[in-house]
Amino acid sequence: MRLFKKDYSTYTDEDLMRSFVGGDRMAFEQIYERYEQFMVNFFYRKLWNDRIKAEDFTHDLFTKIIDKPESFDLNRNFKTWLFSVANNMCKNEYKKQEVRKNTGYDVPEGVEAKDGAILPDKAVDKSNFAEQLKIELSKLNDKHREVFMLRHFEGLSLNEIAETLEINAGTVKSRLHHATKALAEKLAVFRKTMI
Numbered sequence: 001m002r003l004f005k006k007d008y009s010t011y012t013d014e015d016l017m018r019s020f021v022g023g024d025r026m027a028f029e030q031i032y033e034r035y036e037q038f039m040v041n042f043f044y045r046k047l048w049n050d051r052i053k054a055e056d057f058t059h060d061l062f063t064k065i066i067d068k069p070e071s072f073d074l075n076r077n078f079k080t081w082l083f084s085v086a087n088n089m090c091k092n093e094y095k096k097q098e099v100r101k102n103t104g105y106d107v108p109e110g111v112e113a114k115d116g117a118i119l120p121d122k123a124v125d126k127s128n129f130a131e132q133l134k135i136e137l138s139k140l141n142d143k144h145r146e147v148f149m150l151r152h153f154e155g156l157s158l159n160e161i162a163e164t165l166e167i168n169a170g171t172v173k174s175r176l177h178h179a180t181k182a183l184a185e186k187l188a189v190f191r192k193t194m195i
Helices: 014-020 025-046 053-068 078-097 120-139 144-150 157-167 169-186
Strands: none
Touching: 014 025, 014 078, 025 078, 025 144, 053 078, 078 157, 120 144, 120 169, 144 157, 144 169, 157 169
16 A cells, blocks of 8 residues: 655645644645744844844744644644744844834845836835834834734734734724834825835
């Protein structure tokens, strides 16, 4: 009799976690492959652009999953649950470092023109924009900045943000609107130069 290897790539995250909770260690390997680099990048932006800390936190996050896979509620969306756990880890770190008020996300590297060609003056404008965006983001209150970054830099949907932060979708929309409006006003000078 010939045994066939399971094709975990066709499993949903939730199916993988069900299999893992049931004792299938290979299911965890697939979860790890899907989310490891994603979470390193998340922690990197949340934890002061410290690559070593980001890698350590990612390792700790997946260790928590290995140690207590049953802590995942099988009726929840895995991605939003993972972000909730990671977000709480960051909050605990902020408290531990006693710098919660001075922390924030950083602007992701590698912002480029759509066609990939950057004219010298446009490159300067983009660099200035990125630097100014970083400054203005740091001026937003934590709640508005967090929602803006989860939406625009992590790519979460409004519902995923709501579930991650354990707030309702209306609150997410309100905070996102406020953050976007405040940033648009502060960065209005770049509208013409970035076109």
